[in-house]
Amino acid sequence: MSDLSKQKCEACSPGAPQATKEEKQSLGANVPDWEIVEVDGEEQLKRTFKLKNFAQAQAFTNRVGDLAEEVDHHPVIVLEYGKVTVHWWSHEIHGLHKNDFIMAARTDEAFNA
Numbered sequence: 001m002s003d004l005s006k007q008k009c010e011a012c013s014p015g016a017p018q019a020t021k022e023e024k025q026s027l028g029a030n031v032p033d034w035e036i037v038e039v040d041g042e043e044q045l046k047r048t049f050k051l052k053n054f055a056q057a058q059a060f061t062n063r064v065g066d067l068a069e070e071v072d073h074h075p076v077i078v079l080e081y082g083k084v085t086v087h088w089w090s091h092e093i094h095g096l097h098k099n100d101f102i103m104a105a106r107t108d109e110a111f112n113a
């Protein structure tokens, strides 16, 4: 099992480099249910989670929000009936950083918990 979710989110300042193609491949292998999408020219990790109803989707949304607040790294979360779509990327660098893969792994764990 990967320890990606246990790794530390480092401070990601505007000058930090984006994940390289190789990093995206190796880190992405740990979060295979996430796809890389491009939104307004910026790469993001995206996954849609299916839940039973609105209340469960709302509870999961809150868990992801708590994970984000813990490390001051925030996703877009779209809450619908029985469905939550999460996008992770690093606003400061307009793309993907290792932190986003760590947070995707933590989001998967919260879903599977």
Ligand SMILES: C[C@H](O)[C@H](O)[C@H]1CNC2=NC(N)=NC(=O)C2=N1
Pocket (backbone or CB within 6 Å): 012, 072, 073, 074, 075, 088, 089, 090, 091, 092, 093
């Ligand atoms: C000042 C504050 O730490 C920053 O604006 C944080 C807040 N949350 C953030 N979240 C994400 N996803 N990317 C960022 O660059 C980011 N920056």
